[in-house]
Amino acid sequence: MTVDAVLAGLAALPPPEGSLAAWATRVGTPDGEFPLFGAGTRAETYVALRWNGERCAALGPAVGPTLAGLAVGAARRRTVAELSAAVDAGLAAATAWSASTAPVSTGVLTATVCAARLAGVPAHELPALLDLAASLMVIGPPGVVPGHDPAAAWLALRAWDAGITGMPGGLAHTLSVVSDGLPDGVPAGPDVAGLVEALR
Numbered sequence: 001m002t003v004d005a006v007l008a009g010l011a012a013l014p015p016p017e018g019s020l021a022a023w024a025t026r027v028g029t030p031d032g033e034f035p036l037f038g039a040g041t042r043a044e045t046y047v048a049l050r051w052n053g054e055r056c057a058a059l060g061p062a063v064g065p066t067l068a069g070l071a072v073g074a075a076r077r078r079t080v081a082e083l084s085a086a087v088d089a090g091l092a093a094a095t096a097w098s099a100s101t102a103p104v105s106t107g108v109l110t111a112t113v114c115a116a117r118l119a120g121v122p123a124h125e126l127p128a129l130l131d132l133a134a135s136l137m138v139i140g141p142p143g144v145v146p147g148h149d150p151a152a153a154w155l156a157l158r159a160w161d162a163g164i165t166g167m168p169g170g171l172a173h174t175l176s177v178v179s180d181g182l183p184d185g186v187p188a189g190p191d192v193a194g195l196v197e198a199l200r
Contacts, residue, residue, distance in 0.1 A: 003066055003084040006056075006063055009056070010038075010052075010056065013037050013056070020051070034052075036052065037055070046151050046155060050148065050151045052150070053067055053149060053151065054147035055147075056146075062087055064110060064146065067111070068114055069087055071115075072114075076120075078118050082117075086115075089117050090112075090114035094107075105137060105139075105148075107143070107148075108133050108134075108149050108153055110153075111149050112152075115153050116129055129157070132156050133153060134170045135166050135174070
């Protein structure tokens, strides 16, 4: 699904129901930083990204990076074309990571690549930012907590902007530790260092 299709899907959302409506009522405020799509209210960015990610997961794999990109891109006055290119970069990275059979959701990394592109993070700094984002990954099957991915990517970029760094080699270490725990006979996945190097 393209960014334009995700944006159209967000615009067409009906008011939330059930637990999502209750969640929106709890966290919503008219002066929030980011919209709760379809709810007619806003919330603090991290919370709004969690809520929107949960609500919009059915829109496909582009929704996480698109949400993170909207939050970062709006603050930096980026265009829809720039958003689309950043989401494409995140999804291209996800294709490489999806070769891994490790039981880890890499959506945080996909959304982080998107956010980094929109924030102007230099390519040579991206591996270090991904090391930080790796500390926020969910260990579990992809999509297990869809709202976590865009929110954690936004948080990783905010932490990065504040001068917080991750463990050097954290992405490779996280994926290798998880992969080492796989049953015998299950491949450990791709060369993580090669994946990070390819993103430079």
